[in-house]
Amino acid sequence: MQIKYHHIILLLLAVAAGACKKDNYDPPTAQLTGRIVYNGEPINVEYNQVSYQLYQFGFGKVGPIEGTFNQEGVYSQVLFNGEYKFIIPNGQGPFRWKQTAAGAPDSVTINMQGNQTLDMEVTPYYMIRSPQLTAANDQVTATCSIEQIITDAAARDLESVSLYVNKTQFVSGANNIAVATLNAADIADPGNVTLQVDVPAITPAQDYVYARIGLKIAGVEDRIFSPLVRLDL
């Protein structure tokens, strides 16, 4: 059979003409960003592990827009203008999120009209105070004090404190090249904790590392971290 090119061209034209405008929406443009804070102080977590959900009602079946906080506890979403409800599901994060009387996570109503920055206030179980990280002779030393924030019936015990070192900016239990851990039982004074770890040889050679301190709370799976620092060896 002979191929009739003008048919194909006509078809393509029809598709090209029909695909424009009308049936397409503009993409969402309003950016919602913010971070998790306690009394204005940022809380650092592990990337991709602590999730949040945004709900928008009035469009049939309800399902969340889900996302996770990054290492610095920052979230960001590009949304359509409109009204949203923000929650952090139960059991997420090294902190307590406000709950309703029934025990469900309480929601924050967000009215999007253009870009918006909104920090989310939470109550952490513990805070890592005045972290000092230094490096010398291929060794990283960290000191900090641990302050218990939640002391009422919901208080939880400290499980362990770890110093994580990695060659990239992702520093956590899953991403590290060296780790030193102190169990709660071995911590004499939570006001003065010192951790030390040797940095192994890095290939390819690199004369700096990233480090931060992570705190494990008994019965809570997400760790709370100190801010990331870059250390020159």
Add this chain to the structure above:
Amino acid sequence: MQQMKRYFPHILSALLLGATGCKKDSEFLNVKPTSILTPEQAFASPAQALSVLADLYNRQLDFSSLDGGWVTFADFSESFPSENGQAGIVQRNSWDFGAWGTWDYGYIRHLNLFIERATAAPALSDSDKKRFLAEARFLRANYYFEMAKRMGGVPLILESLEYDFSGDPTYLQYPRAKESEIYDFVISEAEAIKNDLPADPAEKSRATRAAALAMECRAALYAGSIAKYGANTPQVSLPGGEVGIPAAMANDYYTKALQAAQEIISGSAGVYALYNRKPDLSDNFANIFLDKNGNPESIWVEDFKLKSGKVHGFTVANQPRYGAEEEEGGRLNPSLNLVQAFEKLDNTFAPLPVADADGNPIYYDNLLDIFAGRDARLAGTVILPGSAFRGRNVDIWAGYQLADGSIVTGDDRGAQKELPGTNTPVQVVGFDGPINGKEFTAQSGFYIRKYLDPAPGAGSRGTNSEVPFIRYRYAEVLLNAAEAAFELGQPGTAAGYMNQVRARAGLVTPLDAADITFDRIVHERRVELAFEGHILFDMKRWRLAHVVWDGAQMTVSDLTSNIGKANKRSTQPYALWPYKIYDPSGTNNGKWIYKIIRPALVTGTNRFRLGNYYSFINDEIRSNNPKIVRQPNQ
């Protein structure tokens, strides 16, 4: 004429339309389909009803299944996936909340319909009907059990539901039952149907009395341990009991588990026994999964048959690559984590000796020497370097180590290079690897042996294998009994059951009551039931999953310490690579050393989040039925 030809089809179709258009609507539309049977026809004879039932059997869900692909056996750091497309298993840092979920209410509906229609069928004799109904109820209970393992409490639907098209479906929306109610249902169904099922140990692929009891035993044991160990994770529960079982119910469940196990052990459901037909204990263990000739151990299996269409390619996917019947194989590489867990014949745990106390490598004359004196199940589960499959030795070695400690190896299977001081290229790496990133080679240093079919042709795509997948077997019943007895404070009884399983594996020094600990229970199940689809559910019900798979990286010292402990971390699969010494002037020339390494592709860690204990129920389901509550911690 030309004109005529062109119009002919149009004329013909017009004529045809005219011809058929005269029929009455009722006559025209009421044509009986020839490919669909009415319920009356489907239940017109026992053979017809059985073929309906066969479809329901075929739709049972297994965690691991031989026709579900080798990947269903991988994961959890018990093995390394030696197929590059599946490297994600060892590169991800967590499991999706939806992982392992199931919500097949279409299947439940078909089971309910079968039960309703078979009950009403006039053409079936009472005895046939009784057996069919018991089988369908068994399948339904077993699927609810599978759902409970994954989802916790689910809506318990025991009749077919019809929508009345009124626009209001709320009467069809059922809330989730309590988790304990699902387990209670499974246990009570098993009790109710066991006497309607044949006590016939020769029947493997259809439900028998022993299958019902084995299901009851396992379900009761799961419920008991969720009740007991759930206390360690109070946050993994829901206020309505859809997830979590009160601790007070534990003893009752353990008692039921022990009773059901003892009913099988006593022989009242037919005589089952541990498989013991081969003099070599490792061959014997491997043969449990291969022998289809009146195997006394298997209770209920998913069976396969050559040339019937129901065959599986497990052997094709996992056979040793060197000398394989196809240009593939070797996908499941058991990890060193699992291999070193097999204990020594004196009932103690030890890492595989790669170095002496001073850290110097230990030199072995033969590749197999390092594994000597271990549990026979090791060589029955894993193809070790230096051992053979189908009469051919596997060729697993990673390269030459020279006197100065440097390595000569290649990046292709059986690669050749010149050794220093020579000018003829020789083979410097095994035809089975291990080579990092080279798929189908033994990248962990091991291949799997369990289920691997030595029959000729089993490794070729055109033939495949008919080795069955054992869902319930006698050794598990014994281990269930041992665990239940231990939890009920009868360690002596527990030791008795466990020793039977261990003696079959060559561990002939019996354990006494004082030796039975929780660690022992956990260990025994891990090695006996490796790659049988138990590890995830066992770790979940003991609430150990978030401890063992805690998302932290592993070091070699993590790996080699605390072997045999239930809470030992296992987040990354490790490998054991043999190297041959090349040192013509030295005493160790030609000997073997072993090195513990982490395969280069392993970059992620297993992180079992608290929200993974019960799989995500998706938004679609929860939007359609607002009575379904969300799983905890998600």
